[in-house]
Amino acid sequence: MAGVRSGLKRLALDTRPLRVPAYRRLLLGQGVSFIGFQLTAVAVSGQMFEITGSSLWVGFIGPVSLVPLVVFGLWGGAVADAVDRRRLLLVGSTVAWIATFALLFHAWSGMGNGYFILAAVAVQSIGFAISSATRGAIIPRLVPPERVAAANTLNFLVSSIGSVLGPLLAGVVLAKGGYATAYLIDAILFGAGFYAAVRLPRLAPLGEISRPGLRSVFEGLSYIATKPIVLMSFVVDIIAMAFAMPRALFPEMAVERFAGSEMAAEGFAGSAVAFGWLSAAIPIGSVVAGLFSGWVGRVRRQGVALTLVIAFWGVTVSAAAFAESLWLMVVLLAMGGAADLASAVWRQTILQTYAPDELRGRMQGAFMVVVAGGPRLGDLRAGASASAFGLVPAWAGGGLVCAVLVLVTGFAVTAFRRYDATTERAVPR
Template identity: 75%
Template sequence: MPGVQSGLRRVAVDTRPLRIPAYRRLLTGQGVSFIGFQLTSVAVSAQVYDITRSSLWVGLLGPANLIPLVVFGLWGGAVADAVDRRRLLITGSFVAWAATLALLLHAWARVDSVLFIIVVIAVQSTGFAVTSPTRGAIIPRLVPTERVAAANTLNFLVSSAGSVAGPLLAGLVLARSGYATAYLIDAVLFTAGLYAALRLPRLPPIGDIVRPGLRSVVDGLRYIGGHPVVLMSFVVDIIAMAFALPRALFPELTAERFGGSPVAFGWLSASIAIGSVAAGLLSGWVGRVRRQGLALTWVIALWGLTVAAAAFTHDLWLAVALLAVGGALDLVSAVWRQTILQTYAPDEMRGRMQGVFMVVVAGGPRLGDLRAGATASAFGLVPAWAGGGLICAVLVVAAGLAVPAFRRYDAGLRLARGPDDADQRSRSGHTRDGDAEQ
């Protein structure tokens, strides 16, 4: 029926960016390698808990990730504005791959050293801190401005699919084979992302080039501070992840309520991403929302309330379902936040904006891990889990409604006016379909 088909087209995910070959390869490589990345993330948490039997030690993986993310994320974003982004992406990828191989050798040797694992995770985080903002800054060079929101949705969709497949695969692998096999699979899957990076066209810097260093980082932070809409897009995400993310509590919840089952742990670890995948497949409407600041405020508040509700259930299916709803809300908010950054800032600022975005997106959950592990050790599982979700809901509403520029932000008007003047100079930097194949 024509009416039904029209309705489905309005809500189904927009796949038009896939017509661009370079973007299509980048997305495919990211999706495949991210399965391995999530597999390793789950395996590391389980391995640390297996060695220590402590959620606090699992939570300490958070700062091990966070410190390199802050330092090298900001630096990597500044470098991405001054060098060929393809070359930088390849370099950071090799650093992350080396860390995975180190985890593999450690597991094969059965050393069971938590300190070694933490150091290696810090190295892996360094590679991720370089590649993530670089990849985010590449997308607006491959995809026209009007398709950036759709490209971001596809990115988050494949990442969410990897966040489902990776943990579920981890549950099976850990139940049957062990940690070494999990890290070996990650090392093999990583080659897809590396191949995609190698096939990218050259992406030299355009616009005003600033030598990477402290000054360029400060310039990026000053730009954020001078634009309340950009600043608040970071603030609301920090609130969401630092207070409401319960990931570090999954091992303890599994042990207390589900008999320590690796399969149950895999389902819990995949639950948020399951909702993100479902939301991504029905995301055609997301790019049409104009009042994105106000929408972000309420979506993140609902995320906190949904996560809080999951703390009280003793049924695995219900816990997974509630966290999946939270994951759907999280994907929608992530698309809006990323799109604000990529369409608001000029090209010569995008690397630094993506660096800060990566620090917040990847660092916020690490703060959340530390917060969850520490409060669970002090107050117990349920207060740490539910209390964080409730605090998130209250804080994000208070913060989001308190800033008029963010509350009134209209993405449609911003697109109609066009990007910043500096961005006008960078329009020639978009890679055409034909160029992407070369």
């Protein structure tokens, strides 16, 4: 029995970062507000599909938000290395909040204008880019270096819980209350994250301060380009998201395969519950994996591990395209979500422990651009592929391409393949 208890303890989620009050407030505030954020993300996709009847238009949401993410993610990361990070987090959060109210106004007005939705999403991306880059740079300032991986796991677990509850809540809200109700709930929940940011201590920059601007951004990009381990952590994630992320196809899948089932009436509105489950499936897997993630922080060969779990992600996503049962599709996507959690923790930890504090904002800006931008490229890829080749080929083909490409790329770069987190962790706080 002692051996079993010891084994379970090693697998159990590491909660020691929660002993730090500022981190605990930030985590809980982020978790509550992220439920609303995911609720809005599902509502926006559903509303766009209802207005246009096209997966391609749903896919356009990705690139429209990508440009602000790239520009303001990199710029926000550079600013985070030069100013009080608490203040910058408040600024980014406020911009995102304004975009939510714009979507609420649009839904209440009944305009039904796809271009207005795209504009609001672009503004929301600006706020999201600034606040996400800043929040990632804050975490290593709040917890000891040896707890960074555990803190990242908690972060991704809480985000995954929000990504489960938000879409499931969306399925109910969209079926019963409509889009305006969804955006109103998001606006209310957002207050929790804003309060957590207000309660943070002052976080002035450490080390050498670079004036934010193009030069500062290029310094960060040059650092990434000259560090193969850091560069590859970005490359494998872009492969995973750009080729295998199927979320732009969820509305069409919900209508074509699951409308008229025992769960839904005809049409998109009747398929809202199935749409909610599809949107929640990947985060469900991340939540389950997070609860048994004690082993993640002890993995040393993180480059090899990243390559393998991303290949597994691609295979499970591809298999889900052929599932005739909603529950089987949810299970397969959840398996991919479990792999995605481990991947996200390792990639984030590499950046936060490999780079010095004076570069962490810029590293987190680049990380956020890739993490948020990759799925948006995937949205465009999926939507365009579905329009050209059909729903199933677009979904399954992307997953298979992801698996093959990441295996070839990940094992081809020697430094990444041999990376050992315990010997190459570079930088103290």
